Amino acid sequence: MTSHPNISNGWFKETTALWPGQAMTLEVKEVLHHEKSKFQDVLVFQSANHGNCLVLDGVIQCTERDEFAYQEMIAHIPLNAHPNPKRVLVVGGGDGGVLREVVKHECVEEVTLVEIDEVVVKVAKKFLPAMAAGFQHPKVKVVIGDGFEYLKNNVGSYDVIITDSSDPVGPAEALFTENFYDLMRKALLPGGIICTQGECQWLHLNLIKTVLDNSKKLYPVVEYAWASVPTYPSGQIGFVLCCNEAGRDLKTPVRQFSKEFERAKLRYYNSDVHSAAFVLPQFARNVLDK
Amino acid sequence: MTSHPNISNGWFKETTALWPGQAMTLEVKEVLHHEKSKFQDVLVFQSANHGNCLVLDGVIQCTERDEFAYQEMIAHIPLNAHPNPKRVLVVGGGDGGVLREVVKHECVEEVTLVEIDEVVVKVAKKFLPAMAAGFQHPKVKVVIGDGFEYLKNNVGSYDVIITDSSDPVGPAEALFTENFYDLMRKALLPGGIICTQGECQWLHLNLIKTVLDNSKKLYPVVEYAWASVPTYPSGQIGFVLCCNEAGRDLKTPVRQFSKEFERAKLRYYNSDVHSAAFVLPQFARNVLDK
Numbered sequence: 001m002t003s004h005p006n007i008s009n010g011w012f013k014e015t016t017a018l019w020p021g022q023a024m025t026l027e028v029k030e031v032l033h034h035e036k037s038k039f040q041d042v043l044v045f046q047s048a049n050h051g052n053c054l055v056l057d058g059v060i061q062c063t064e065r066d067e068f069a070y071q072e073m074i075a076h077i078p079l080n081a082h083p084n085p086k087r088v089l090v091v092g093g094g095d096g097g098v099l100r101e102v103v104k105h106e107c108v109e110e111v112t113l114v115e116i117d118e119v120v121v122k123v124a125k126k127f128l129p130a131m132a133a134g135f136q137h138p139k140v141k142v143v144i145g146d147g148f149e150y151l152k153n154n155v156g157s158y159d160v161i162i163t164d165s166s167d168p169v170g171p172a173e174a175l176f177t178e179n180f181y182d183l184m185r186k187a188l189l190p191g192g193i194i195c196t197q198g199e200c201q202w203l204h205l206n207l208i209k210t211v212l213d214n215s216k217k218l219y220p221v222v223e224y225a226w227a228s229v230p231t232y233p234s235g236q237i238g239f240v241l242c243c244n245e246a247g248r249d250l251k252t253p254v255r256q257f258s259k260e261f262e263r264a265k266l267r268y269y270n271s272d273v274h275s276a277a278f279v280l281p282q283f284a285r286n287v288l289d290k
Numbered sequence: 291m292t293s294h295p296n297i298s299n300g301w302f303k304e305t306t307a308l309w310p311g312q313a314m315t316l317e318v319k320e321v322l323h324h325e326k327s328k329f330q331d332v333l334v335f336q337s338a339n340h341g342n343c344l345v346l347d348g349v350i351q352c353t354e355r356d357e358f359a360y361q362e363m364i365a366h367i368p369l370n371a372h373p374n375p376k377r378v379l380v381v382g383g384g385d386g387g388v389l390r391e392v393v394k395h396e397c398v399e400e401v402t403l404v405e406i407d408e409v410v411v412k413v414a415k416k417f418l419p420a421m422a423a424g425f426q427h428p429k430v431k432v433v434i435g436d437g438f439e440y441l442k443n444n445v446g447s448y449d450v451i452i453t454d455s456s457d458p459v460g461p462a463e464a465l466f467t468e469n470f471y472d473l474m475r476k477a478l479l480p481g482g483i484i485c486t487q488g489e490c491q492w493l494h495l496n497l498i499k500t501v502l503d504n505s506k507k508l509y510p511v512v513e514y515a516w517a518s519v520p521t522y523p524s525g526q527i528g529f530v531l532c533c534n535e536a537g538r539d540l541k542t543p544v545r546q547f548s549k550e551f552e553r554a555k556l557r558y559y560n561s562d563v564h565s566a567a568f569v570l571p572q573f574a575r576n577v578l579d580k
Contacts, residue, residue: 022340025303047311066492228526
């Protein structure tokens with residue numbers, strides 16, 4: 001087995017300073033790929049029970065077994081909170097999973113993905129085919145480059161912007177800054193919505209509070225939602241949602257999939273899950289609802 | 291450091307056949323207690339970042355850091371779905387955490403806890419004082435004994451029965467059987483509600499389906515709810531709720547704590563969380579809503 005600092009005795013262990021004293025571990029069947037890209041440490045392994053797993057800088061980005069929860073929620077919440085999203089931008093998301101979900105909306109005419117690290121796209125196409133399927137859709141355009149630069153050059157262009165980033169250390173750090181939220185705001189069309197990876201209430205409530213407070217300076221509507229994802233730290237991940245139009249209710253889907261579509265084509269999201277995702281445990285409400 | 295088969299290199303690792311290929315790990319500061327009781331392997335350790343942790347047969351039962359989520363949900367959902375619960379029974383729950391929550395309801399006149407393993411009560415009183423505080427309330431009665439026998443001898447006695455059990459291997463196995471659900475039914479007063487530890491949708495959906503199907507033979511109202519608990523396997527745990535009176539809506543609290551009480555005295559549950567907890571991800575709905 002190819003060696004990796006996070007793998008020993010046949011198990012991958014996700015240790016980082018971001019969640020001290022706890023670590024998810026997954027049994028490894030085979031290391032499929034390991035390289036240092038220009039931006040980060042990229043590891044793909046086949047696990048014993050969770051399919052193939054993508055790890056960046058030692059942190060699990062997705063496993064084939066539960067990735068759908070995150071991809072569906074970060075895509076369908078903002079898209080179904082928008083009455084008619086035609087132009088969609090995805091920042092990050094180089095595995096293709098978010099694209100796969102975005103193109104389920106027939107009203108979407110064009111979706112552009114801007115990923116800084118082409119190695120992520122390469123390994124996803126090879127080892128995460130069910131996610132990378134998103135790249136094959138004719139409405140999809142891929143740009144390898146910096147999200148900041150792309151936003152600066154595309155003012156007033158998008159109905160929905162989804163930022164599918166890793167944690168705020170390494171290449172994704174800047175994606176949690178007020179500056180980035182301001183660039184997203186400028187890149188939106190009127191009535192536009194952004195949705196970003198919003199970390200975990202159990203671990204990073206103060207960071208979430210800061211991001212929400214900064215967002216409230218820029219957007220009239222700011223909300224927080226969450227989902228259960230077993231292989232993310234503490235089994236939960238959140239989403240920051242902002243809209244540039246006052247009075248909009250992002251918690252209630254203005255468009256809904258049919259029950260048949262939900263049953264056949266979705267595995268986590270449905271219209272009821274959409275609204276329930278915004279209900280926060282009391283400890284988070286105490287901090288975030290001030 | 292006292293040795294334990296699940297601890298090596300200063301980390302506790304929760305490996306069991308119930309969730310193959312994945313294991314939560316917690317950094318250990320000190321093993322506080324280890325003994326084989328008459329029923330199970332009992333371990334208490336002080337963790338680096340999660341307070342003291344109780345482990346039975348190698349499986350995390352609670353950590354001081356996140357135990358409140360489980361205790362509040364398994365107690366307040368059934369109690370606030372009942373218009374006037376006076377007599378409450380807790381089966382299992384020897385750490386005292388559920389008792390601590392039950393006595394927050396002033397209408398409750400008497401709460402009896404039936405725990406099979408007195409060692410659990412003993413170590414909780416010593417090492418989990420914030421949970422074992424529940425034992426000190428004047429309304430609380432503790433019985434060390436078998437839940438089956440106790441139910442048989444207390445027909446038609448309780449408004450709410452909460453079964454706070456470990457997983458269905460070892461001493462808790464029988465608590466997932468139709469026979470046990472029938473004994474609980476007989477021990478209820480008219481309009482009574484049961485709430486049981488209902489495992490994890492991500493891991494044991496078929497077991498949950500079986501428990502719900504069996505319950506539907508016995509109770510006119512059967513529901514499933516869930517909560518996020520980081521140190522439970524896959525970061526999530528569920529609850530089976532049944533009522534012996536047809537037409538009752540367990541999803542909407544008929545009694546509510548004040549907003550001030552929620553803010554000051556609760557950390558996970560609130561009235562909105564109560565209802566949202568019954569909204570299931572699509573993959574679970576597809577299996578359980580048939």
